[in-house]
Amino acid sequence: MTYETLFDETTRRKLEQLTLIATRVRAGAMKGERRSTKRGTSIEFADYRDYAHGDDLRRLDWNIYGRLERPFIKLLEDEEDLAVHLLIDTSASMGWPQEGERNQNKFLYAQRLIAGLANISLASNDRLMLSTLGEGKPTQFGPVRGRGYSLTMLNFVSGLRTHGVTDLNATIKDYAVRGGRPGLCFIISDLFSPTGFQDGLNMLLGKGHEVGILHILSPDEIAPPLNGDLRLIDIETGQSQEVSLDGGMRDLYMKRFQAWRDEIEAICIKRGVHYITVETSSAWEKVILFNLRQLGAVK
Amino acid sequence: MAFLTPLAFLGGLLIVPIVLLYMLRLRRQEVMVSTAFLWQQIVRDSEANTPWQRLRRNILLLLQIIILTLLVLALARPYIIVPAVSTGQIELLLDASASMNATDMPGGGTRFDEAKRQALGIIDTLNSSDTVTIIRVATVPEVIAPATTDANTLRAAITSAQPSQGAADWVAALTLASADAINARDFNLVIIGDGGLGNAQGLPGVPGKVQYIPVGQSGENQAITALATRALPGKVTELFAQITNYGRQAANVIFAVRIDGDLFSANRYTVPAGNSLPVISTQLPENFSTLEATITTSTSSSTPDYLPIDNQAWAISGNSGSQRALLLSNNNLFLDQVLRSLPSINSYRGDITRPLPNETYDLYILDSWLPVDGHLPNGDLLFVNPPRSTAYFTVGSETTDTGNIQIQADDPRMAFVDFANVNILKFRTLSNVQWADSLIQADGGPLLLMGERDGRQIGILTFDIHDSDLPLQITWPILMANMLEWFTPQDLVASTEGLKVGQSLSIRPPFEATNLQIILPDNQVKDLPIERQTIVFADTAQTGIYRVNVRNGEQTIETSAFAVNLFAPEESTLEPRPTISLSGNIVTAAVHDEIGQQEFWPLAVLLGLLVLMIEWIVYQRRMRTRTILRPIINRQRARSWAR
Numbered sequence: 003m004t005y006e007t008l009f010d011e012t013t014r015r016k017l018e019q020l021t022l023i024a025t026r027v028r029a030g031a032m033k034g035e036r037r038s039t040k041r042g043t044s045i046e047f048a049d050y051r052d053y054a055h056g057d058d059l060r061r062l063d064w065n066i067y068g069r070l071e072r073p074f075i076k077l078l079e080d081e082e083d084l085a086v087h088l089l090i091d092t093s094a095s096m097g098w099p100q101e102g103e104r105n106q107n108k109f110l111y112a113q114r115l116i117a118g119l120a121n122i123s124l125a126s127n128d129r130l131m132l133s134t135l136g137e138g139k140p141t142q143f144g145p146v147r148g149r150g151y152s153l154t155m156l157n158f159v160s161g162l163r164t165h166g167v168t169d170l171n172a173t174i175k176d177y178a179v180r181g182g183r184p185g186l187c188f189i190i191s192d193l194f195s196p197t198g199f200q201d202g203l204n205m206l207l208g209k210g211h212e213v214g215i216l217h218i219l220s221p222d223e224i225a226p227p228l229n230g231d232l233r234l235i236d237i238e239t240g241q242s243q244e245v246s247l248d249g250g251m252r253d254l255y256m257k258r259f260q261a262w263r264d265e266i267e268a269i270c271i272k273r274g275v276h277y278i279t280v281e282t283s284s285a286w287e288k289v290i291l292f293n294l295r296q297l298g299a300v301k
Numbered sequence: 302m303a304f305l306t307p308l309a310f311l312g313g314l315l316i317v318p319i320v321l322l323y324m325l326r327l328r329r330q331e332v333m334v335s336t337a338f339l340w341q342q343i344v345r346d347s348e349a350n351t352p353w354q355r356l357r358r359n360i361l362l363l364l365q366i367i368i369l370t371l372l373v374l375a376l377a378r379p380y381i382i383v384p385a386v387s388t389g390q391i392e393l394l395l396d397a398s399a400s401m402n403a404t405d406m407p408g409g410g411t412r413f414d415e416a417k418r419q420a421l422g423i424i425d426t427l428n429s430s431d432t433v434t435i436i437r438v439a440t441v442p443e444v445i446a447p448a449t450t451d452a453n454t455l456r457a458a459i460t461s462a463q464p465s466q467g468a469a470d471w472v473a474a475l476t477l478a479s480a481d482a483i484n485a486r487d488f489n490l491v492i493i494g495d496g497g498l499g500n501a502q503g504l505p506g507v508p509g510k511v512q513y514i515p516v517g518q519s520g521e522n523q524a525i526t527a528l529a530t531r532a533l534p535g536k537v538t539e540l541f542a543q544i545t546n547y548g549r550q551a552a553n554v555i556f557a558v559r560i561d562g563d564l565f566s567a568n569r570y571t572v573p574a575g576n577s578l579p580v581i582s583t584q585l586p587e588n589f590s591t592l593e594a595t596i597t598t599s600t601s602s603s604t605p606d607y608l609p610i611d612n613q614a615w616a617i618s619g620n621s622g623s624q625r626a627l628l629l630s631n632n633n634l635f636l637d638q639v640l641r642s643l644p645s646i647n648s649y650r651g652d653i654t655r656p657l658p659n660e661t662y663d664l665y666i667l668d669s670w671l672p673v674d675g676h677l678p679n680g681d682l683l684f685v686n687p688p689r690s691t692a693y694f695t696v697g698s699e700t701t702d703t704g705n706i707q708i709q710a711d712d713p714r715m716a717f718v719d720f721a722n723v724n725i726l727k728f729r730t731l732s733n734v735q736w737a738d739s740l741i742q743a744d745g746g747p748l749l750l751m752g753e754r755d756g757r758q759i760g761i762l763t764f765d766i767h768d769s770d771l772p773l774q775i776t777w778p779i780l781m782a783n784m785l786e787w788f789t790p791q792d793l794v795a796s797t798e799g800l801k802v803g804q805s806l807s808i809r810p811p812f813e814a815t816n817l818q819i820i821l822p823d824n825q826v827k828d829l830p831i832e833r834q835t836i837v838f839a840d841t842a843q844t845g846i847y848r849v850n851v852r853n854g855e856q857t858i859e860t861s862a863f864a865v866n867l868f869a870p871e872e873s874t875l876e877p878r879p880t881i882s883l884s885g886n887i888v889t890a891a892v893h894d895e896i897g898q899q900e901f902w903p904l905a906v907l908l909g910l911l912v913l914m915i916e917w918i919v920y921q922r923r924m925r926t927r928t929i930l931r932p933i934i935n936r937q938r939a940r941s942w943a944r
Contacts, residue, residue: 098335100333108335192336194335194338196338223335223336226334228332230330231329231330232330232331232332233329233331234332234333234337234340235331235334235337236335236336236337236338237334237336238335238336239337241337241338241341242331242337243337243340243341243344244329244344245343245344249922251343254343255339255340258339258342259339
């Protein structure tokens with residue numbers, strides 16, 4: 003899959019107008035383009051840095067350019083950067099559904115979401131870290147900053163694949179330990195982990211991250227179109243379960259599924275975690291342009 | 302309640318395998334899912350793997366056990382005891398005569414419908430060992446269900462039976478039924494009909510017990526009981542019809558005549574109760590082919606007419622039938638006798654001392670005589686030993702050169718004619734006869750000439766038959782029959798006076814015909830190959846006009862028609878008879894004095910089917926398919942998302 007298939011140019015331009023917002027802002031170590039909440043030092047010159055492709059030309063110091071014929075971006079004292087951590091679940095269950103409409107594939111949906119968020123982050127000159135939550139050693143991208151890394155980031159995202167079993171608790175904990183400076187952290191996953199994810203979430207929060215969970219689900223997970231006497235085989239773990247599926251059993255499943263989602267939502271609310279359930283039958287741009295805006299995570 | 306086949310209850314043991322099937326672990330289809338941990342939780346919670354718990358809650362199993370129970374009950378054939386008309390070996394005679402078409406039953410139903418209902422009632426109360434034979438009594442009685450105990454076969458035979466349009470042959474039907482009584486025990490004869498047995502009432506020795514179930518309520522009926530046309534040469538065609546009122550009230554009827562499909566006349570008549578009214582008309586047109594007469598009850602008349610089938614009659618334009626021949630001879634007994642012996646011709650003797658009569662004839666036979674004035678009559682001519690010349694030939698001298706007689710054997714007029722032993726003393730030589738075929742030739746000249754001239758057919762025997770031993774030979778009537786067949790060919794259809802339903806008809810196709818096509822009144826077409834000289838057609842079960850096409854290959858070379866009418870007073874007399882007389886005994890209406898069995902297994906089957914439908918609905922509701930659910934769920938999700 004190439005990065006062009008993740009989203010088109012129009013969507014990319016729409017996303018560049020946005021900024022990721024952390025309500026509990028973590029001040030950055032470097033100067034950035036994000037206005038600080040600190041008072042008294044605003045609009046003070048701080049430093050210059052080299053112009054990078056994609057930087058806002060309004061911030062170019064045209065006087066220096068006139069003298070030296072080299073582009074420099076003027077950094078101001080009152081701006082700070084934000085560390086953005088985007089974690090994508092690459093377990094085998096994310097590759098569902100394997101058949102049917104491709105756009106409803108959870109992992110493709112997650113790739114589009116993470117690429118969209120990363121694009122916003124790079125456009126805002128935030129400190130971006132991408133990491134996979136999967137079996138074995140996690141694949142990581144970053145930390146990077148600036149629009150110049152957009153193409154590299156897209157190539158990285160489009161190159162990700164699903165495989166194996168993911169212990170969400172363990173992988174999230176692992177990232178919390180090695181993820182560096184706390185910031186805004188989005189976890190994109192179906193949360194299908196029998197061991198749960200709460201311990202990992204607690205660890206992230208303990209490290210000072212502001213966490214958002216985008217819970218990706220496909221329609222046939224919410225209302226399975228199955229009937230008859232079946233042996234259900236877990237695509238991720240390979241475990242099987244015999245079920246005689248009829249109308250009553252299906253209703254039971256749907257109730258249990260809803261209870262599981264409600265339970266996750268309650269955990270998130272209790273911990274101040276942004277939580278959005280996303281169904282792959284809906285448009286992925288809507289999650290960023292509407293749902294995250296509604297939550298105040300994007301402006 | 303008792304059961305005819307209680308062993309069928311053993312089928313109830315099938316409940317055991319059904320329950321076992323539910324208890325057995327199923328061979329399940331493997332399906333991949335994104336996660337199974339939620340399913341595992343559900344199954345753990347509901348303990349769905351416990352077989353006894355599943356059985357307790359499974360309504361499908363319960364419904365299937367109910368279905369099996371009902372089917373087993375049906376197979377056991379439960380019955381209750383009911384009073385019956387007859388039991389044992391039953392011979393059921395179902396009257397299917399024309400009178401059974403009468404619509405005097407409640408609701409406008411026919412008598413035959415009521416008879417079938419009564420017959421089905423007998424079948425419904427049969428004992429398991431009773432056998433029934435059903436004979437449909439029509440023009441030709443037929444066994445529509447041979448002796449059987451199978452009620453379904455009997456019901457199907459009764460249901461599919463139809464009334465006929467003719468009189469019933471009760472003698473044949475009772476004889477047929479009696480034949481089954483030989484070596485039979487508990488033989489019962491059940492007659493269902495309106496009691497018109499005709500001449501069968503005096504039939505001796507009907508065996509067994511005779512039961513009679515009368516059908517019919519009213520005798521009101523008006524009918525056309527005669528219809529004929531007659532056309533004599535030189536006279537107008539006459540119509541003769543007769544309308545009969547068989548009811549107990551005077552009836553006003555409209556008598557309508559249609560000629561070749563067009564309404565010709567319609568007149569109103571009042572027919573007194575139990576009387577007939579002749580209708581004669583001399584106003585018919587000269588040339589027509591078919592005539593249809595109908596009577597309809599006048600709107601002002603309150604007298605009902607319950608039998609429509611005898612309200613119509615048909616006739617074919619009739620001439621007198623046979624051809625007319627005038628023999629002008631001086632007492633030639635040989636000729637006179639042979640002409641009288643031929644059925645296809647009406648012969649008349651003329652007086653040669655008087656002028657020719659004014660009446661016209663089809664054929665004039667001039668034996669050793671010619672009119673004095675030399676004026677030949679209009680018509681076909683057969684000259685025998687002509688004394689002098691006419692416009693058609695010139696008579697020469699007499700000769701005795703009669704040796705070496707040759708016959709033109711390939712001519713149909715000479716079929717079976719043999720002159721080998723015929724001796725002729727002398728004959729007259731003729732000239733100027735190039736127009737004629739010399740069919741018999743001697744050394745001295747032709748002995749028989751036949752041909753057509755001036756639009757008439759002419760034959761000439763050139764010798765006096767008294768001067769030969771021809772009249773003493775067997776070939777003499779053959780020769781004359783052949784010659785007269787050529788002069789006056791017989792009608793294609795032997796009867797122009799019409800037939801009654803069920804009567805047979807002789808058809809004499811011409812020599813060159815290869816097949817016959819007969820179009821029945823209901824436009825059904827019958828093709829008959831011509832395998833002999835005379836063909837007998839007996840499929841006259843319908844009333845109406847039958848059209849006959851004589852064909853040579855694909856080409857129609859001659860057409861004719863004949864009419865078939867009911868004209869059966871015993872059928873038109875609808876007055877129901879509460880009793881019948883048979884073998885000198887009076888048989889009254891049957892009573893239910895026997896013990897019968899009424900099975901009700903169909904009810905159990907019906908209930909079983911009903912429960913089966915419920916089971917199917919329950920199953921479908923449980924197993925809703927993906928195609929039904931998916932769009933609905935997607936729409937619901939999209940709406941909640943938009944909100």
